[in-house]
Amino acid sequence: MSVDFSRRKFLRRSAAAGTAALVMPSFVARTADSVLGLGETLAPSYTGWADIYRKQWTWDKVVRGTHLVNCWYQAHCSWDVYVKDGMVFREEQAGEYEPVNANLPDFNPRGCNKGSCFSEKMYDPTRLKYPLKRVGERGGNKWKRITWDEALDEIADTWLDVSLKEGTDRTILDLGPGIDVGVATAGVLRFGVASRAIALDMNSEIGDAHRGAAVTFGTMTGDRSMDDYFYSDLILYWCNNPMVTQIPNAHFLNEARYNGAKIHAIAPDYNASAVHADLFVPVKPATDTALALGLCHLLMVEGGVNEAFCTEQTDMPLLIRMDTKGFLKEAEIRKGDYKNTHLFINEADEKIVAAPKDSLSLGDYKPKLEASATVKLLDGSEVEVRTVYSLIRERLKGYTPEFVAEICGIGVGMIRRMFKDVQAAKAMANVTSSNINKFYHGNLTERSMILLFALKGQFGQKGSGYSAFPFLSLDGLDPFALISKPDDFKALMHSMESMMKTQMAAGKTQEEIIYDMSNSMFIPGSSNFEGVQEPRLTCGALFWSIHGGIIADNADKTHDPFAKRPMQEYVDESLAKGHQFVAPDPGNDPRIMFSISSNSVRRVRGADAVLKNLYPKLDLSVVMDFRMNSTTQQADIILPVAGWYERTTHKWVTTLSPYLTVTNQAVKPYFESKTDWEIMGRLAQRIQDRAKVRGIKNFTNQDGENVRVETMGDWYTMNGEFPLDNDEKVMEHILKWSTNADVDWEELKEKGFARYKSIGHYVMGVGNMCEIPEDDSITHFTYHTRDKVPWATDTRRMQFYQDQDLYHEMDEVLPRYKHSPQIGGDYPLMMTSGHPRESVHANWRDSRIMLRLTRGEPFIMISPKDAEDRGIEDTDWVRVFNDVGEYHVRAKVAPSIQPAQTLIYHAWESYQFPKGSPRSVMATPMNPVELSGGYTHLRPVFTWSQPNIFDRDTRIEIVKLNPDEVGV
DSSP, X not given: OEEEOOHHHHHHHHHHHHHHHHHSOTTTTOOHHHHHOOOGGGSOOOOSHHHHHHHTTOOSEEEEEOOOSOOGGGOOOOEEEEEETTEEEEEEEOOOOOOSOTTSOOOOOOOOTTGGGHHHHTTSXXXXXXXXXXXXXXXXXXXXXXXHHHHHHHHHHHHHHHXXXXXXXXXXXXXXXXXOXXXXXXXXXXXHHHHTOEEEEOTTTTTOSOHHHHXXXXXXXXXXXXXXXXXXXXXXXXXXXXXXXXXXXXXXXXXXXXXXXXXXXXXXXXXXXXXXXXXXXXXXXXXXXXXXXXXXXXXHHHSOOOHHHHHHHXXXXXXXXXXXXXXXXXXXXXXXXXXXXXXXXBTTTOOEEEOOSSOSOOTTOOBOSSOEEEEEOTTXXXXXXXXXXXXXXXXXXXXXXXXXXXXXTOOHHHHHHHHHHHHHOSSEEEOOOSSGGGSTTHHHHHHHHHHHHHHHTOSSSTTOBOOOBOOBOOTXXXXXXXXXXXXXXXXXXXXXXXXXXXXXXXXXXXXXXXXXXXXXXXXXXXXXXXXXXXXXEEEHXXXXXXXXOHHHHHGGGEXXXXXXXXXXXXXXHHHHTTSSOOSSOTTSOOOXXXXXXXXXXXXXXXXXXXXXXXXXXXXXXXXXXXXXXXXXXXXXXXXXXXOGGGSOEEEOBBTXXXXXXXXXXXXXXXXXXXXXXXXXXXXXXXXXXXXXHTXXXXXXXXXXXXXXXXXXHHHHTTTTTSOTTOHHHHHHHHHHTOSSOOOOHXXXXXXXXXXXXXXXXXTTTGGGOSOOOSXXXXXXXXXXXXXXXXXXXXXXXXXXXXXXXXXXXXXXXXXXXXXXXXXXXXXXXXXEXXXXXXXXXXXXXXXXXXXXXXXXXXXXXXXXXXXXXXXXXXXXXXXXXXXXXXXXXXXXXOTTSOTTEEEOOSOOOGGGSSSOOGGGGOOOOOXXXXXXXXXXXXXXXXXXXXXXXOOTXXXXXEEEOOGGGTTO
């Protein structure tokens, strides 16, 4: 049996399905025999549309579910899932979130247009029914149906061959944004621990790593709950469009405005959020850094700096040597073990004093913010020192309103109007977004915005603070992924507690210790606990750039005038020094790649280079997904995964809506699809079985680690304690072993959600550094501002001065404005992007219902002036090109877009373009400073402090195509 999923046939089938659905309700065609392959005796006795119409409001059961897609900031909504005759017919929002208190808006209802049509998406023509094997050339879209046994045998034998001959690090687990950080992730992690495969950390690769926050706070995580905006008096929509990207959260922002808060929308395009703002600030793309620093300049010149906050919470009073431009350390002026102790000048007696390291409380000291002095060093020489604050003031002098207005393309009057609101604000907040760090100099933008908030002292008070990256999850996942049997849990926790006590006694905070533990997972052969192997991680951005050949193909297609060396030299130096990590080592080619909830061919910027350079090196490409997409088309074997209503698990959430949210199995998995937990366990068991047949024993891999092939399947299930067909038991134990939720599993399963009790110990949640009140909003970073717990940085303060070699070389030790480099070549237009209201990610990009909300096909937005200059009219086909490549797409002439800017909303599948795709023009460079390391808080940690790869300021040109040129 051969199945052809070529682009034309795929679209023809989708169009036919869409036409039928327009004639009658979508559920008419959903008979159990046609959808699930059940026998006639189980098929409902519907004779036509009238029977369906009469019975559409009847059902067999209702269960609580959610959607395991990376819609991130608007994520984790609880839904009622309605089941009839073994199929999901529809879903409704579960509007049962209890009010936190009478003075705050509640969280009802949560949901969006995508979630409300998943019941149709799970039965559309893209659903995968059976394991498939490639027929013909890779990427040819021809398949034959195979059995699970055939698929698992081939994968297991290939894994054994590759691992024994070349190493276990040649197997890559490409974990995409669709991971649940629940049962599915537990399966992938346990398989990774047992097999010693390499798991890609994709967060920096997708541009969500909030590098500016990470280098300033020591963590990228830190955000409020949405109801906290009700306390704000000024809310900044800066580099985001929350009315589109945060649909379930948007009402909080509108209600805050009704409550008296002012809204500023700072964006290049007049978007759905700007429409409802009190002030729209139409900056040119990628110039936000200049605006933020201009506002900082005005605060220092015209007043508004909170000196007490800057003195206590930041590095601004610390001393910098003017000869080396590095921090002055106590060991340089006094004998003793003072290697990493920073210094300030006490205002009362002008003495140089060591900054406390165990608390942010200054006691009787009052450091001087604006100061300089001459200091005698131990060797007898003298050196001039100045405070970080004085250096910031000096750097800001040039950012006058007139200078900023010229850069940003806005009026001086608008800058001053914005400043007056900032200056007067008592509770200023921004709305989080991951748009900023998709720009080449996004780290500088974020650092500059945080500087504005810090100078104002806008942290730790209700309704105030800079929002970085929001995240919460059950912290029972990590121990579940590591232990060999349930009884080992207590021993592991005891070991962790002992280590915590020892290191905290040595002066480290709990937050820093957890980050240290995460960092070790990038280092070959390391482990935090004796006798316990942990997952092995590597940076996704470096993996695709090096092994995918993006740097090799495109490094010379980006001109960064501030870079003093070629990109490859920066990469080589970072890897050689152990500042960043990539696995396998350059030159050792990956051989097996599992794409798990990861549509990387569509997602990775510069994916054309990956297809050209990486895929030919792979012996086996395995894709685990529930739908056909751009990445499945490049697979050798496709394994069909159960849909979101066909499994039981919980989903990671965010502080924005701090509710532990679960999905229950509403119906059986579609045809022969299986859950991730079962698939990874079956594979582990098959490797064990095939190893036994082939006489292969446990072996030592390239990093000196023991690979347990003789017991891999047994270890995975903890000797049968967690059966492969019982996701619910796994979920129950992850909950049971978590410290940050206090709810019974049966109660949670029935209700679908429960409010988190604390941030827990999970690496991505602990950075919020705050409590979760039962009767009030979440305000992040209060452990720092209220309780004086040090920040997880080198100075143990909010750090604006980055004393690291690459930051010195690139003149970025302090925030500054840099114009965008010419990414892709010297072309006049900038190609920006964003999350669309109709998709967020690609799961719904070919949805019949969602396509009806747009033009039904990809389009690039262009300003009327740029269109007129090029003779382009609305809906014309155009060629988008630069030095990297080209793609064909329709034009949408949009007055909301600035001249020299274009915008194509992302997530379109590759097969939806007649030629190429937006990835075809993305040079995908790296910024040298983001390769830094060897510094306390500039080390890779899971999800941050790794290099990003960029797409938002790609340079392009657009020309009109004749109809006969399209696709040629």
